[in-house]
Amino acid sequence: MLGYIIRRILAILPVLLIVAVIVFLMLRLSPGDPAAILAGDAATPAQIDRIRTELGLNDPLHVQFITWMGQLLQGDLGTSLISRTDVWTMIERRIDPTINIALLTIFISVMLAVPMGVIAAWKHRTWADYLVMTFSVLGFSIPVFVIGYIFISIFSLQLRWLPVQGYTAPSEDLLGFFQRAILPALTLATIYIALIARMTRASMLEVLNEDYIRTARAKGVSERDVLFRHALRNAAVPIMTIIGIGFALLIGGVVVTESVFNIPGIGRLTVDAILARDYPVIQAMILLTAGIYVLVNLLIDLSYSLIDPRIRY
Amino acid sequence: MEKAVQPASSSQWLLGALSLPRRWRLGAAPIIAGLLLLAIVLATLLAPLFVTHDPLAMEATKRLQPPSSEYLLGTDPYGRDMFSRVFYGGRVSLLIGVGAALVSIALGLIIGLIAGFFRTADAIIMRIMDSLMAIPAILLAIALVALSGASIGSVIIAITIPEIPRVVRLVRSVVLSAREEPYVEAATALGSSMPKILIQHLMPNTMAPLIVQGTYICASAILIEAILSFLGAGVSTEIPTWGNIMAEGRSYFQLNPGLIFWPGLMLSLCILSINLIGDTARDLLDPRLKKREA
Numbered sequence: 084m085l086g087y088i089i090r091r092i093l094a095i096l097p098v099l100l101i102v103a104v105i106v107f108l109m110l111r112l113s114p115g116d117p118a119a120i121l122a123g124d125a126a127t128p129a130q131i132d133r134i135r136t137e138l139g140l141n142d143p144l145h146v147q148f149i150t151w152m153g154q155l156l157q158g159d160l161g162t163s164l165i166s167r168t169d170v171w172t173m174i175e176r177r178i179d180p181t182i183n184i185a186l187l188t189i190f191i192s193v194m195l196a197v198p199m200g201v202i203a204a205w206k207h208r209t210w211a212d213y214l215v216m217t218f219s220v221l222g223f224s225i226p227v228f229v230i231g232y233i234f235i236s237i238f239s240l241q242l243r244w245l246p247v248q249g250y251t252a253p254s255e256d257l258l259g260f261f262q263r264a265i266l267p268a269l270t271l272a273t274i275y276i277a278l279i280a281r282m283t284r285a286s287m288l289e290v291l292n293e294d295y296i297r298t299a300r301a302k303g304v305s306e307r308d309v310l311f312r313h314a315l316r317n318a319a320v321p322i323m324t325i326i327g328i329g330f331a332l333l334i335g336g337v338v339v340t341e342s343v344f345n346i347p348g349i350g351r352l353t354v355d356a357i358l359a360r361d362y363p364v365i366q367a368m369i370l371l372t373a374g375i376y377v378l379v380n381l382l383i384d385l386s387y388s389l390i391d392p393r394i395r396y
Numbered sequence: 397m398e399k400a401v402q403p404a405s406s407s408q409w410l411l412g413a414l415s416l417p418r419r420w421r422l423g424a425a426p427i428i429a430g431l432l433l434l435a436i437v438l439a440t441l442l443a444p445l446f447v448t449h450d451p452l453a454m455e456a457t458k459r460l461q462p463p464s465s466e467y468l469l470g471t472d473p474y475g476r477d478m479f480s481r482v483f484y485g486g487r488v489s490l491l492i493g494v495g496a497a498l499v500s501i502a503l504g505l506i507i508g509l510i511a512g513f514f515r516t517a518d519a520i521i522m523r524i525m526d527s528l529m530a531i532p533a534i535l536l537a538i539a540l541v542a543l544s545g546a547s548i549g550s551v552i553i554a555i556t557i558p559e560i561p562r563v564v565r566l567v568r569s570v571v572l573s574a575r576e577e578p579y580v581e582a583a584t585a586l587g588s589s590m591p592k593i594l595i596q597h598l599m600p601n602t603m604a605p606l607i608v609q610g611t612y613i614c615a616s617a618i619l620i621e622a623i624l625s626f627l628g629a630g631v632s633t634e635i636p637t638w639g640n641i642m643a644e645g646r647s648y649f650q651l652n653p654g655l656i657f658w659p660g661l662m663l664s665l666c667i668l669s670i671n672l673i674g675d676t677a678r679d680l681l682d683p684r685l686k687k688r689e690a
Contacts, residue, residue: 097523098523098526098527098530099527099530101523101524101526101527102527102530102531105524105527105528105531106531106539109539109540109543110539110543113543113544114543114544114545115543220668220671220672220675221664221668223615223667223671224615224664224665224667224668224671225660225664225667226619226622226623226626226642226660226663226664227623228622228623228626228642228646229642229656229660229663229664232646232649232653232656232660235649236649236653240650331529331532331533334532334534334535335532335533335534335535335623338532338534338535338538338627339534339623339626339627342626342627353535354538354627354628357535357538357539357542357543357629358542358627358628358629360542360543365539368535369531369535369536369539372531372532372535373527373530373531373532376530376532377530
């Protein structure tokens with residue numbers, strides 16, 4: 084098991100290295116010069132060139148890449164070209180809202196989607212099944228931000244139950260946090276629920292046809308135990324896999340949701356950096372999100388053996 | 397599940413499917429979806445014949461008007477007619493959807509065939525594909541558009557690149573299982589050249605799953621275009637798309653929700669029908685999945 088974990092962690096490194104190369108090349112080979120943006124409209128070519136030398140942009144590409152890698156290995160993500168602050172500090176300041184809302188989203192999604200999928204499979208080809216499937220297809224078809232605006236218009240503008248936008252930290256005011264975080268979390272959860280419910284249903288349908296389910300029913304196990312102890316546990320591996328794959332959707336959704344609800348998180352930070360061509364921030368954020376994605380999926384892979392004792396590494 | 401018996405006329409079939417809930421999934425839904433999509437495509441293509449205003453003409457005195465008999469869906473913040481913008485916007489959104497689907501399938505097919513057939517190339521290609529998949533699609537797409545400048549072409553490319561790895565994996569897996577088949581061995585023994593084996597014997601196997609994948613890419617491309625515009629990395633509003641009409645309306649959302657609602661509705665109906673058609677195609681083309689459903 085330990086050997087397997089170490090091999091898997093080592094296998095992440097080349098993936099992240101290639102991500103770094105892709106991001107680096109994408110930024111350096113695209114037209115547009117961050118030095119010119121920094122220097123402003125009135126700058127002379129000589130001034131721009133001085134800034135380029137200062138930033139190391141006049142070095143050959145491979146030298147720039149190696150310098151960047153060297154900094155990364157020392158835990159230095161670089162300094163923003165625009166705000167001149169350390170990228171770690173920028174992330175630290177803005178990561179709280181993103182993590183809190185993402186955790187709330189994952190909690191809501193799994194708590195709603197798994198029972199939805201189980202019921203849809205259990206009541207296969209009845210109205211309950213069609214309802215879940217309809218929700219699932221709709222969830223894939225409506226853009227995240229439209230869902231966000233629909234929620235705002237119903238719950239904040241019409242019913243006036245919740246504040247419109249913004250963010251309150253849970254440490255300051257727990258109730259305030261939930262009031263402001265519930266709509267973004269629900270918005271973000273819609274597509275995630277659609278994805279997980281659909282996979283849960285498909286996986287459960289397959290398992291419910293197995294002989295051991297018939298045996299369990301025959302020996303008088305209650306229907307709830309049949310579904311949740313016998314069937315769901317055996318159907319869990321594909322569900323876990325889709326939760327991991329869907330994590331990428333979640334990261335993408337965070338970017339949009341933070342924009343709709345005016346939440347100062349790292350999604351907004353990334354988009355603002357991209358639009359402003361703040362190279363060090365873009366590089367760091369894309370590498371970081373890719374790293375988180377790969378790590379989440381590794382953890383999920385490793386958890387398979389906890390759910391299903393037949394899987395050994 | 398029993399196969400729907402197809403009566404002589406299609407209208408009878410539609411009625412029959414509607415009255416039988418058990419056939420709902422394979423009966424009425426894809427037909428309604430198909431008709432809806434056809435209606436949307438025709439409406440956007442034929443927009444010049446029925447819209448009453450130029451979608452780009454600004455009227456400073458008529459900003460943010462409510463719906464009226466002159467402006468059926470009201471006007472946008474620049475006094476442009478929403479009704480005609482919504483229909484003209486569909487043209488570009490659909491073009492981006494179809495374009496992204498075709499380009500990613502074409503490139504993914506070529507790369508996937510190579511990866512599936514040549515073992516040495518496989519390892520390198522798949523590592524690159526794994527890495528591309530680790531970058532969230534939306535971030536990669538925004539970065540590509542923001543860096544290369546927003547035109548219809550660059551938006552299509554930006555949406556295509558994150559989609560390619562999925563197509564490559566699909567094609568590669570089909571090729572890997574097909575290359576061991578006796579007919580490929582026979583072709584090799586008969587001295588067929590490598591490109592001929594790839595194109596004549598292996599490529600046809602990939603067609604069915606690629607058609608299904610193509611519909612999903614088309615739907616997701618239309619969605620991603622909307623998100624790109626929304627985040628400020630989309631096509632200029634001189635070329636209306638469903639995405640940038642909504643993006644422009646967001647600041648005035650509280651005054652006139654229709655600015656987001658109407659393009660959002662068109663876009664969602666369009667994606668919904670494409671997804672339903674994709675699901676149906678998948679059920680029909682993949683007997684294994686169909687058995688699972690039954």
